[in-house]
Amino acid sequence: MAIYIFFAALWYLSLFSQTFFQHRYAAHGAFTMSKxxxxxxxxxxxxxxxxxxxxxxxxGIMHRLHHAHTDTELDPHSPANSSNIFSMMWGTRAAYQEILHDEKVVEPRYTKNLPEWASLDRFASSTFSRLLWVAGYIVFFVYFATNPYQYLLLPIVVSMGAFHGAIVNWFAHKYGYINFRLRNTAMNLLFVDVLMLGESYHNNHHKHPSSVNFGRRWFEIDPVYYVIRLFEWLRVIKLAPTVKKQLAVA
Structure with missing residues (x-):
């Protein structure tokens, strides 16, 4: 039971960090916060x-490039440029590494107002840090796993971020439904998105990139939107003026 609880907690906590901090805050600047x-x-x-x-x-840079060049050769992660999900994710990793290590020339418009903590990024992205976490996950599984089948979850735990990215970047550009006709293949993967905390409403998001609520129809529940409104009420964050206007009209 401990393994399943750990897996579920890690799934949602890591996904929350991605959608709240890296996606809505860093990439789109939907709200601000103090240093x-x-x-x-x-x-x-x-x-x-x-x-x-x-x-x-x-x-943030990689995601801005995705929005600017969706489904073209300049898109860092589009199924249109890959024959399968694994080649797409490998290409995504390569694009990310180039940006991380400043090996790719990026136009200034994609690098404005991004959160930076260079020393933490260097350590957190190091091989040492990643192997340390992997070792910790293995120890946890060895100590708490009650049957061999639970070890099948270990590779997902180790590559959780890539796993989340694959679900949205591959499947939400291939399967689902649309609310808005766009010049790209972005679709809404799930009707009620509790699994991906609103991230699978990809068609909605490409139509309204800076919106803090990825859901648009009554049944499209975006759990993180309500957390964002709570954080706003607690004065942890401050919504961008354009976002406040969108909410007033909605």
């Missing part, structure tokens, strides 16, 4: 994502 809270969420993201941690700065 103190930004550092808190840097650390929270590192702890919850562990061996699959992604730099919020590098993630």
């Amino acid at each position: 103190g809270w930004e550092r808190f969420f840097f650390i929270f993201t590192y702890i919850t994502q562990g061996s699959s941690y992604m730099s919020p700065r590098a993630y």
Whole structure:
């Protein structure tokens, strides 16, 4: 039972870090926060994502490139450029590494207003840090696993971020339904998205990239939207003026 609880907790906590901090905050600037809270969420993201941690700065740049060049040759992760999900994710990794290590020339418009903590990113992205987390996961499984089948979850735990990315970046560009006709293949993968915390409403998101609520229809529940409104009420974050206007009209 401990393994399943651990897996579920890690699934949702790491996914929350990705959608709240790396995606909606870093990539789209849907809200602002103080430097103190930004550092808190840097650390929270590192702890919850562990061996699959992604730099919020590098993630933000890569995701902005995805929106600007969706389904073209310049898209860092599009099924249109790959024959299968594994080649797409390998290409995504290569694109991310180039951005992380400043090996790719990126236009200034994609690098504005990004959260940065270079020393943490260097350590969190190091081989030492990743292997340390992997070792910790293995020890946990050895200690708490009650049958061999539970070890099948270990590879997903180690590569949790890539696993989340594969679900959205591959399947949400191939399967689902649309609310908006766009010049790309983005679709809404799930009708009620509790599994991916709203991230699978990909068609909605490509139509309204800066929106804090990825759901648009009454049944499209975006759990993180309500957390964001709670954080706004608690003054942890401040919604961007354009986002406030969108909410007032909605």
